[in-house]
Amino acid sequence: MTSPLNDSPGRITPVPSFTGGAAPYAGGDPYADYRSANLPFADLPDLADRRLGGSVVAANDEFFADRENLLTPAPAHFDPHLFGHKGKVMDGWETRRRRGADAAHPHPSDGDHDWALIRLGAPGVIRGVVVDTAHFRGNHPQSVSVEAACLPGAPSPGELLADGVKWTVLVPRTPVGGHAANGFAVQAEERFTHLRLCQYPDGGIARLRVHGEVRPDPAWLAAVGTFDLAALENGGRPEDASDRFYSSPLNSVLPGRSQKMDEGWETRRRRDDGHDWVRYRLTGQAVLRALEIDTGCYKGNAAGWAEVSVLDAATGADPAGPATGWTVVLPRTRLQPDTVHRFPLEGAPVATHVRVDIHPDGGVARLHVHGSLTEAGARSLTMSGS
Numbered sequence: 001m002t003s004p005l006n007d008s009p010g011r012i013t014p015v016p017s018f019t020g021g022a023a024p025y026a027g028g029d030p031y032a033d034y035r036s037a038n039l040p041f042a043d044l045p046d047l048a049d050r051r052l053g054g055s056v057v058a059a060n061d062e063f064f065a066d067r068e069n070l071l072t073p074a075p076a077h078f079d080p081h082l083f084g085h086k087g088k089v090m091d092g093w094e095t096r097r098r099r100g101a102d103a104a105h106p107h108p109s110d111g112d113h114d115w116a117l118i119r120l121g122a123p124g125v126i127r128g129v130v131v132d133t134a135h136f137r138g139n140h141p142q143s144v145s146v147e148a149a150c151l152p153g154a155p156s157p158g159e160l161l162a163d164g165v166k167w168t169v170l171v172p173r174t175p176v177g178g179h180a181a182n183g184f185a186v187q188a189e190e191r192f193t194h195l196r197l198c199q200y201p202d203g204g205i206a207r208l209r210v211h212g213e214v215r216p217d218p219a220w221l222a223a224v225g226t227f228d229l230a231a232l233e234n235g236g237r238p239e240d241a242s243d244r245f246y247s248s249p250l251n252s253v254l255p256g257r258s259q260k261m262d263e264g265w266e267t268r269r270r271r272d273d274g275h276d277w278v279r280y281r282l283t284g285q286a287v288l289r290a291l292e293i294d295t296g297c298y299k300g301n302a303a304g305w306a307e308v309s310v311l312d313a314a315t316g317a318d319p320a321g322p323a324t325g326w327t328v329v330l331p332r333t334r335l336q337p338d339t340v341h342r343f344p345l346e347g348a349p350v351a352t353h354v355r356v357d358i359h360p361d362g363g364v365a366r367l368h369v370h371g372s373l374t375e376a377g378a379r380s381l382t383m384s385g386s
Contacts (some may be wrong), residue, residue, distance in 0.1 A: 052121025
């Protein structure tokens with residue numbers, strides 16, 4: 001089954017959808033009957049990721065399970081034997097059962113719902129939303145809706161809910177299934193900072209994922225001047241890579257240092273004479289000052305050598321095309337395990353893209369590309385929305 005097609009901005013487009021409850025848990029692998037599908041936006045960053053600063057800032061009810069669980073990076077966990085004073089302990093956001101006004105009207109009214117307010121860790125353009133009801137088999141909401149708003153600074157819940165705040169519907173009220181990854185493609189080009197997730201009339205949602213493209217605040221970047229142009233929170237991101245076997249190259253542009261091996265980018269062991277690589281798109285056209293390649297937590301499997309090249313796609317060169325236009329700014333250089341390597345760059349190269357080639361394979365925890373936007377790079381952010 002698919003969602004209906006609607007080409008107007010802020011509406012959903014066809015992706016596989018699920019409705020109805022799931023069978024009671026019968027033992028064994030709780031994910032064995034989990035319903036999911038390949039979603040066209042799933043490879044984009046999760047703008048609500050707690051590691052980027054995402055937070056569930058408020059909810060009207062969280063009687064059975066805390067709202068903060070919605071943004072836990074790991075998949076939801078299910079322990080069939082875990083109960084607390086309020087009932088079954090669930091890894092998600094779960095509200096109490098709603099009731100009608102009186103004995104003659106015991107059921108909730110059609111518009112009754114619970115809500116949660118989410119601050120995106122990285123504001124941006126949203127391409128898809130996943131409302132994941134994993135392990136909520138008969139206690140999931142009947143339907144959900146998602147709205148988005150763009151507010152400056154760090155507004156309080158009261159300011160978000162105040163009269164006059166413009167909320168744009170990204171997902172109209174739509175039926176969802178229990179124990180399923182309910183995905184919704186979004187067509188809206190505005191930059192958003194906050195979401196309002198509503199569930200009708202009540203129930204449990206395990207996780208919320210908000211996939212999209214980061215759009216940083218141009219005024220903030222202009223104020224700081226020199227910053228990390230590859231960082232996801234500043235609008236940089238991997239565009240392509242030779243290998244994602246153990247972990248995604250997206251990890252290499254997350255905030256902070258990695259704390260364990262799966263928090264970086266690691267490739268499988270090569271058994272040929274080739275090598276691995278990843279191509280990054282920077283915040284915008286910029287003058288580059290320095291590079292940092294961090295192999296933190298990779299002790300026996302760090303990349304052996306690295307070479308870094310840059311490209312200015314503003315000249316018309318295709319980053320995904322032939323190699324013409326790429327300039328080596330760091331020749332093949334030996335890397336040490338579990339180490340931060342720092343490389344000042346000569347000649348202040350101008351670039352929109354960076355490519356890191358590792359030889360022959362291995363892991364890179366973080367890449368930092370320090371520099372400042374050109375006038376053209378700063379204008380491109382203003383044109384793309386602020």
